[in-house]
Amino acid sequence: MGSFVIEGGHKLSGEIVPQGAKNEVLQILCAVLLTGEEVTVNNIPNILDVNNLIELLRDMGVAVSKLSADSYSFKADNVNMEYLESEEFLLKCSKLRGSVMLIGPLLARFGKAMISKPGGDKIGRRRLDTHFIGIQKLGASFCFDAERGVYVLSADKLKGTYMLLDEASVTGTANIVMAAVLAEGITTIYNAACEPYLQQLCKMLNSMGAKISGIASNLLTIEGVSELKGCVHTVLPDMIEVGSFIAMAAMTRSEITIKNVSYDNLGIIPDSFRRLGIKVEQKGDDIFIPSQEHYEIESFIDGSIMTISDAPWPGLTPDLLSVMLVVATQAKGSVLIHQKMFESRLFFVDKLIDMGAQIILCDPHRAVVIGHDHNFSLRGGNVTSPDIRAGIALLIAALGAEGTTRIHNIEQIDRGYQNIEQRLTALGARITRI
Numbered sequence: 001m002g003s004f005v006i007e008g009g010h011k012l013s014g015e016i017v018p019q020g021a022k023n024e025v026l027q028i029l030c031a032v033l034l035t036g037e038e039v040t041v042n043n044i045p046n047i048l049d050v051n052n053l054i055e056l057l058r059d060m061g062v063a064v065s066k067l068s069a070d071s072y073s074f075k076a077d078n079v080n081m082e083y084l085e086s087e088e089f090l091l092k093c094s095k096l097r098g099s100v101m102l103i104g105p106l107l108a109r110f111g112k113a114m115i116s117k118p119g120g121d122k123i124g125r126r127r128l129d130t131h132f133i134g135i136q137k138l139g140a141s142f143c144f145d146a147e148r149g150v151y152v153l154s155a156d157k158l159k160g161t162y163m164l165l166d167e168a169s170v171t172g173t174a175n176i177v178m179a180a181v182l183a184e185g186i187t188t189i190y191n192a193a194c195e196p197y198l199q200q201l202c203k204m205l206n207s208m209g210a211k212i213s214g215i216a217s218n219l220l221t222i223e224g225v226s227e228l229k230g231c232v233h234t235v236l237p238d239m240i241e242v243g244s245f246i247a248m249a250a251m252t253r254s255e256i257t258i259k260n261v262s263y264d265n266l267g268i269i270p271d272s273f274r275r276l277g278i279k280v281e282q283k284g285d286d287i288f289i290p291s292q293e294h295y296e297i298e299s300f301i302d303g304s305i306m307t308i309s310d311a312p313w314p315g316l317t318p319d320l321l322s323v324m325l326v327v328a329t330q331a332k333g334s335v336l337i338h339q340k341m342f343e344s345r346l347f348f349v350d351k352l353i354d355m356g357a358q359i360i361l362c363d364p365h366r367a368v369v370i371g372h373d374h375n376f377s378l379r380g381g382n383v384t385s386p387d388i389r390a391g392i393a394l395l396i397a398a399l400g401a402e403g404t405t406r407i408h409n410i411e412q413i414d415r416g417y418q419n420i421e422q423r424l425t426a427l428g429a430r431i432t433r434i
Helices: 022-034 048-059 087-094 097-110 129-137 170-180 196-207 239-251 269-275 318-328 345-354 388-400 420-425
Strands: 003-007 013-016 038-042 063-068 071-075 112-116 141-145 150-154 162-164 186-190 211-213 219-223 231-234 255-258 281-283 286-289 306-309 334-338 358-363 366-370 382-384 404-408 430-433
Touching: 003 388, 022 038, 022 048, 022 097, 022 170, 022 196, 048 063, 048 087, 048 097, 087 097, 087 112, 097 112, 097 129, 097 150, 097 170, 129 141, 129 150, 129 170, 170 186, 170 196, 170 219, 196 211, 196 231, 239 255, 239 269, 239 286, 239 318, 239 388, 269 306, 269 318, 306 318, 318 334, 318 345, 318 366, 318 388, 345 358, 345 366, 345 382, 345 388, 388 404, 388 420, 420 430
Parallel strands: 013 255, 038 231, 162 186, 306 334, 382 404
Antiparallel strands: 003 404, 003 430, 038 071, 063 071, 112 150, 141 150, 186 219, 211 219, 255 286, 281 286, 334 366, 358 366
16 A cells, blocks of 8 residues: 655645546546447546556457557457456456446447446445436346346347436436437436536537537437447546645645646636635636635625535535645635535544644534634644545645655545646655655
8 A cells, every 4th residue: 555755834836737537537438338430538647547447448358559648549349248247347347436337338339238336435325326227217127136246237229218317416427328329219318417527428429429419408318329430539627636736726825827727617616716715817728826825715795604515517526625625724714614415525534633623523514624824734644545535635735734744545546646746746745655
């Protein structure tokens, strides 16, 4: 198990470019199974979860060629269906959360799919009901082998229908959309997720010959087609990385420029940081964060304490709440962080409390942060990363802390952030990988 050793208290400066969006790539890579023609994907991040999915596609018989540092071509014209029922395949799926999105493409093109219960972050319940109920409505049969932890689905032919999703699940919507594009007739999905990741998937599928309308809304209409062709697709910059870099600049009182952020696809992320008092300046498609000795949390118009909470898009993505919580520890004022979607994601705050943060964990979903206003810094410590976003939040805390911090289980960070220590060292951070 790897560790980062971080010497805190050093200011950052310079420019940094965000990687391709992890959450988008995991969907896009599964979609290459929908055609036997070549699909080229650009701006793929070199991170653990993505690399594992690419390796899984290779094992499935997909021809994968690396064209450059961040571009790959995929051709799924000879998928090994026997391998998809092997214990090796099921074991690999169990270690990768994104593998659940293989179900839709496999079912649509080959009529069957088998997958084990997927892994991923330990952040509370992450149910898959939305995926399976939606795909069943398209006409698939479904059973769960509880003893093996394996889901088995099959369908002679999927048929379009109307459905109202019980939750606006991003991966659930992606799975259903990928199944529906090759189904007979028209599928209407209400309460669909509309995150930029999902918009990108729909645009890619349309470029392959799919007929999807309502993109960027919560009502998608899909007219099924008989087959899809190849395409070239470029992944958006990772909005979670953009938010993480804003937080690092604020926490270390540094001046940095985040390049090529696709600002129009960031939604309310910049304004959410502004509510914490952080200056976020748009310069073309870049974001400039000036050095701030102090930043003060806003209050609501009636004077009540500010609440930052997650919500389905266009609300604030839950992936940034851990990051915003850390930044608030050095703001002036208090804020309530309300993590609505995952009941275990705030449990890492005990590590921040040990580092000197003033945080009251009200319950599994809510934490009140009383900011230090940089009157005294967090202390370095010895901590372990429980998930990707808590890991980057602890790294941000360590960069602004006095003394040395050791973060263990950094494989969690590697799952979502590409060469993070090298990129931050180039800005002036002191990080060593052990």
